[in-house]
Structure formats: structure tokens, C-alpha cells
Amino acid sequence: MSDRKLNAWVEAGLIDRATADRIHAYEEGHARPWGLWALIGLGALTIGLGLVSLVAANWDAIPGGVRLALHLIIMAGFAGWLAWRGVAEEGSAGSWFSDAMLFILAALGLSFLGHIGQVYQTSAPLWQPIGFALLIFTPLLLLFGRGILAALLWFAGLIATSTNHGIWLDVWGTHNVLWLGFIASLPALTVALAAAARGRWGQAGFWRSLQQVALVFVVGQATMFTLVVADLHNENETGLLFHAVIALAAAGVTAFVRPDRSGRSSAMVMALCGVAVLLSALMDRYEALLHATVFLGLWGGIAWVALQAGWRRVFQTAIGISALRIIILSFELATDLLGSGIGLILVGLFTLGVAWVAVRVSRNLAPKAEGEGLA
Amino acid sequence: MNRTMVWAGTLALPVLALAAAWANTHFMAQQGTDWDVPVSGYDPRDPLRGHYIRYQYDWPLPKTAAKADDEEMGFQPFLSGPVCIVGKSPAIASARLITGGEDETGCTSIVRPNSWRESDGEDGAHTDRLYVPQAKAPTMEAKLRDEKQQAFVRIRVRPDGVATPLSMSFMPRPVEAKE
Numbered sequence: 001m002s003d004r005k006l007n008a009w010v011e012a013g014l015i016d017r018a019t020a021d022r023i024h025a026y027e028e029g030h031a032r033p034w035g036l037w038a039l040i041g042l043g044a045l046t047i048g049l050g051l052v053s054l055v056a057a058n059w060d061a062i063p064g065g066v067r068l069a070l071h072l073i074i075m076a077g078f079a080g081w082l083a084w085r086g087v088a089e090e091g092s093a094g095s096w097f098s099d100a101m102l103f104i105l106a107a108l109g110l111s112f113l114g115h116i117g118q119v120y121q122t123s124a125p126l127w128q129p130i131g132f133a134l135l136i137f138t139p140l141l142l143l144f145g146r147g148i149l150a151a152l153l154w155f156a157g158l159i160a161t162s163t164n165h166g167i168w169l170d171v172w173g174t175h176n177v178l179w180l181g182f183i184a185s186l187p188a189l190t191v192a193l194a195a196a197a198r199g200r201w202g203q204a205g206f207w208r209s210l211q212q213v214a215l216v217f218v219v220g221q222a223t224m225f226t227l228v229v230a231d232l233h234n235e236n237e238t239g240l241l242f243h244a245v246i247a248l249a250a251a252g253v254t255a256f257v258r259p260d261r262s263g264r265s266s267a268m269v270m271a272l273c274g275v276a277v278l279l280s281a282l283m284d285r286y287e288a289l290l291h292a293t294v295f296l297g298l299w300g301g302i303a304w305v306a307l308q309a310g311w312r313r314v315f316q317t318a319i320g321i322s323a324l325r326i327i328i329l330s331f332e333l334a335t336d337l338l339g340s341g342i343g344l345i346l347v348g349l350f351t352l353g354v355a356w357v358a359v360r361v362s363r364n365l366a367p368k369a370e371g372e373g374l375a
Numbered sequence: 376m377n378r379t380m381v382w383a384g385t386l387a388l389p390v391l392a393l394a395a396a397w398a399n400t401h402f403m404a405q406q407g408t409d410w411d412v413p414v415s416g417y418d419p420r421d422p423l424r425g426h427y428i429r430y431q432y433d434w435p436l437p438k439t440a441a442k443a444d445d446e447e448m449g450f451q452p453f454l455s456g457p458v459c460i461v462g463k464s465p466a467i468a469s470a471r472l473i474t475g476g477e478d479e480t481g482c483t484s485i486v487r488p489n490s491w492r493e494s495d496g497e498d499g500a501h502t503d504r505l506y507v508p509q510a511k512a513p514t515m516e517a518k519l520r521d522e523k524q525q526a527f528v529r530i531r532v533r534p535d536g537v538a539t540p541l542s543m544s545f546m547p548r549p550v551e552a553k554e
Contacts (some may be wrong), residue, residue: 060508068397076390083383110387116397118405118426121506121539123492136392140385 002043002065032282064119071115075108078301088146090203095146096205102150106137106157117373127164134161151209156189159217187221188243188250191270196257215266219302222273223321226295229280247274253374265309272301292329296322316362323358327351407533408484409465409541414518414528427504428515428543429497430528434458434470454501457536460484465529488535503528505540518545 006020015023059067084106088098113129116122133158140152162183168177194211198204225240247270255267276298283290303318305311330350334343414430434454454472459482462468473479488498497503505528507515518524525548529541 060510072390072394072397076394079386079390083386087378087382104388105386109393112393113396116400118506120400121541122404123402132392132396133389136389139388144382354422 017297031195049264057201068112068115068119071108071112075105075112078105078108087144090146090205095205096149098144099146099149102137102140102145103153104142106133109137125164125168127161129166130157130164131161134158145206145210146203147205148209148213151213155187155210155213155217156160158186158190177236177239178242180236181239182246184221184243185246185250187214187217188247188270188273191218191266192250192253192257195254195263195266198258211266217270222247222298224274225277225300226280226291229291237281240277244274244278244281246272247277261309265305265311268305269302272298272305278356281298288329288332292325292332295325299325307326307365310367312366312368315366319358319362323354330354390531396404403533404539407531407539409529409531410460410462410467410484410512410531411465411527411544412467414526414543416516426509426512428507428512429502429504430518430519430526431502432458432528434472434501435467436470436472443444446508455488455498455541456500457488458486458500460486460532476512484532486530486532486538489537499538503538507543515543523548 003024006015006023009015010017010020064068078101082101088094107217110129110133117124117129134154135159137157141150145151145154166180166183169180191211191214194207194214198207198211201207229240232246251267251274253268255264257263258266276294279294279297280291283294299318301321303315303322306315306318327350330347334347408513409468413432413435416428417431436454456472459471459473459479460467461467461470461481461483473482473485479485486500488500492498519526524545527544527546529544530538531537531541
């Protein structure tokens with residue numbers, strides 16, 4: 001806070017001299033030497049980068065066993081330091097830091113597996129090392145994760161393992177659609193798990209984040225299915241149906257284990273996703289209008305749930321996405337109109353109209369910003 | 376159970392599991408028989424992929440009429456299936472392909488292709504890749520292209536048929552081959 005500003009305010013009669021002096025005294029007592037901290041940080045970063053490039057330049061000169069041993073010792077030392085520091089209290093200022101430390105430990109662990117492969121010239125399908133890392137870090141993350149960082153890390157591990165496993169099965173030619181449908185349902189099951197764990201096992205922040213992340217992923221999945229279902233093979237239909245059934249079951253479990261407003265809303269969103277996937281899988285896949293209707297039903301439903309739950313930003317997003325889909329549909333259906341000038345003008349006017357309505361709706365009907373996000 | 380104990384235990388688990396994974400890989404890497412196999416770069420324009428040098432094994436297979444024709448035409452025959460090695464480590468006396476449930480007796484070692492790796496371009500029995508240090512890569516690439524040099528890869532074949540490339544070496548090629 002500069003004295004020039006304070007003096008200007010005193011002169012303008014906004015504050016009196018005594019207040020200005022008190023502000024001055026307070027600011028002096030609470031001054032943070034940002035410049036100095038920045039320089040210290042810059043110095044530490046430079047030393048770190050220097051060390052990294054020294055090691056990188058001599059990487060091949062270090063025998064593999066020594067490198068692996070160093071890697072493991074660093075990891076063990078880091079884990080030991082964390083164990084000695086103790087558990088970060090929930091909701092404390094240290095919880096972000098704690099999550100960041102778990103993130104670094106997991107990164108060290110995953111890269112160790114890659115390091116082994118490099119030294120011993122082995123190779124394995126990608127899902128195996130990621131799955132192994134997921135397995136050995138799951139107790140740590142699920143028991144001591146504190147917030148969104150740990151939740152994202154665990155969920156990313158789950159998705160990376162399951163999708164890579166699915167791709168690997170595909171390469172093998174083992175096309176077990178039920179298994180693929182189950183793999184696709186892991187995010188939905190995660191929502192139910194997180195909803196059950198919230199408020200029961202502690203770590204409210206972690207489970208809440210995990211539930212949100214997984215729910216967003218389930219919605220994204222259902223949206224993708226309704227968009228690309230026309231390009232899928234017939235044989236995948238069974239897998240999609242199986243996935244839809246699991247998603248609906250997970251929605252039921254979520255509503256059962258968390259019968260409050262937030263739990264019911266999450267369950268509603270997931271049930272909408274399940275129904276949307278079910279309908280897309282069953283419908284004639286080349287009917288553009290039908291699939292657009294399913295899409296709009298899904299996002300219109302999400303907007304409705306958001307309205308009930310008071311999720312302002314979710315509501316606005318849902319309206320925006322629905323409007324975009326309507327506009328795309330108008331281009332899909334009006335292929336013969338697009339050839340003429342009048343047709344182009346009509347489609348353009350329609351687009352503007354939809355955009356105008358969407359903006360009006362998301363401004364005027366949106367719930368007040370309380371209980372923000374998929375709480 | 377004490378919360379601090381659980382915290383320490385969950386921290387120790389990944390470290391111990393990774394140490395065990397290393398020990399297991401190390402143990403597995405000691406198993407098997409070593410062989411020197413002549414190799415050539417299978418994509419002469421681009422033998423290097425990232426940190427890996429890619430090559431194909433030139434197994435000393437019995438000459439068949441079809442193979443002789445292929446060689447005359449300058450084709451590199453596409454081979455698949457397990458390879459039976461006969462010889463005294465690390466020198467290969469002869470090799471033959473085992474296709475369609477043929478007799479596997481008499482083989483000193485059998486190298487089996489790794490089907491899941493085929494999508495990556497290497498199957499581990501007819502084509503493979505070797506991690507090479509960046510500083511050495513250009514010279515190795517040049518030698519692999521050089522007609523006067525024959526490249527060999529030392530592989531270690533485990534009893535389960537997995538071949539792991541260990542190192543690449545070069546020897547001057549006998550002059551008689553090309554006219």
C-alpha cells in the first residue's frame with residue numbers, strides 16, 4: 001500500500017488522517033517481502049534445474065543399478081520424511097501441501113517403473129505399470145488424500161489403467177464387450193463409492209472432490225456416447241447397454257447412501273446419463289433428430305437438476321451446451337437450405353435467435369450463486 | 376490400529392512394492408541363455424525411434440527355394456512364429472521356424488514372439504529394439520547402415536521364450552558376399 005494513495009484519499013475526504021495512519025501502521029507490520037521471496041525462489045529453481053541437467057547430461061555414464069538405487073533411495077527418503085512429518089490435518093492450510101507431496105511421491109513411483117524398463121530393456125503393455133502404480137498408491141491416496149489434487153490423481157490413474165487395458169484387449173482381439181462395458185462404468189461406480197464414503201470415513205474434501213470429478217467424467221462419457229453412437233460397431237451395443245444398467249444402478253446406490261439434496265442431485269444426473277446411453281444404444285443410429293433429442297434430453301435434464309440444486313454455473317453451462325447442439329442440429333437438418341442465400345440467412349437468423357434465448361435463459365432463470373459447483 | 380502407523384504403512388507400501396518389482400525384474404533378467412544373433416536395420420531410412428534403435432534378426436534359417444528367390448529379388452521375407460535355436464551359447468549353429476505345432480525337441484532355446492507388442496512394430500522374435508544412449512546413437516546408426524559391417528545383438532532367452540536384447544556389437548563382414 002503506497003502512502004501516495006492514502007494521502008490522495010485523505011485529501012479527497014474519503015478517510016481521515018487518523019485512519020490513514022492506522023492503515024499505514026498495519027500495512028507496515030504485515031508487509032511481505034514479495035520481491036525477496038521471488039528472488040529466493042528463482043535461486044532455488046535455478047539450482048534445481050542445474051542439478052537436473054547435471055544428472056541428465058551424465059545419465060548414460062551412471063550404471064543402471066546405481067541409478068535405480070538412487071531413485072529408490074530418494075523415494076524412500078521422501079516417504080520417510082513424510083512419515084516423520086505426520087498426517088496433515090483435514091481442512092488445514094497444510095492439506096494442499098500434503099496432497100502435493102503425495103503427488104510427487106506417486107510421480108517418483110511411476111517413473112521408477114519406467115526406469116526399471118529402461119535399465120533392463122523390458123517392455124510391458126502400458127496398463128500394467130500404471131495399474132501396478134495405482135494399486136500400490138491406492139491405500140495412501142484413498143486414506144490420506146485431502147482434496148481435489150489427490151482425487152484427480154487417483155481418478156486419472158483409474159482411467160489411464162482401464163482405458164489402456166481396453167485398448168490392449170482390442171489389440172489382442174479379445175473383444176469381451178461386457179468387460180469393456182464394465183470398464184466404461186468405473187467412473188459411475190466411483191461416484192457411488194465417493195458418495196458412500198463422504199461423511200462416513202472422514203476426509204470430506206477428498207471424497208467430495210472425487211465424487212465431482214467422477215460425475216463430470218460420467219456426464220462427459222454419456223455426452224460422447226450420444227454423439228458418436230452412429231460410428232460404433234453393432235457388437236458394442238451389448239456393452240453400452242451393460243454400461244447403462246451399471247450407471248443406473250450406481251445412481252440408485254448414490255441416492256440410497258446419500259439421501260440429502262446433493263446426493264439426490266448427483267444420482268439424478270447419473271440416472272439421466274444412464275438413460276441417455278440406453279436410448280442411444282437402442283435407437284436407429286442414423287436418425288440425427290432422434291440422437292439430438294436424446295442429447296438435449298440429457299442436457300436439459302442436467303439444467304433442470306442444476307436449477308433444483310442451485311448450481312448456477314452448471315445450469316448456465318447446460319443451457320449453453322444445449323443451445324450449441326440445437327444450432328449444430330439446424331445445420332445437420334438444413335443441408336438443402338445451406339445451398340441458397342435465403343437458406344443461409346434463415347439458418348443464421350435461427351442461430352442468433354437460439355443464442356439470444358440461451359443467454360436470456362441462463363441470465364434470468366439461473367439459480368443464485370449458492371452451493372456452487374456439483375456439491 | 377494407530378493412525379500414525381497406518382500413515383507410515385501406506386507410505387512404506389509403494390516403496391517396498393517398487394523395491395520388490397525391481398528385485399523381481401533383476402532376478403528374471405538373470406535367467407536364460409545368451410545368444411549372438413546377426414541383425415540388420417529393418418527400416419534403413421529410420422532405424423532410430425526415440426531412444427531406441429530398431430532392427431530385425433537375421434536368423435540363420437535353412438535355405439529354401441522360396442527364400443532364395445526372395446533374396447534374389449531383394450525382398451526381405453516377412454517371418455513370424457517361434458524360432459528354434461540350436462547351438463552352444465552364445466554361438467548359434469542353426470535356427471528354424473516352428474510353425475503350426477512342429478516338434479520342439481532338440482532346440483537349445485526357443486524365442487517366442489510377443490503378440491501384444493506386434494502393434495508397436497516389434498514382436499521380440501523377428502524384430503526388436505534396443506535402448507541406446509543418445510551420445511552413441513549416431514555412430515551405431517551409421518554402422519548399422521554400413522555394408523562392410525555385420526551387426527550382432529546379444530540376446531538373453533528365458534525358458535518361457537522371452538528374448539531380451541542386451542547389447543549390440545559389430546564385426547567386419549566377409550568380403551565375398553557382394554560382387
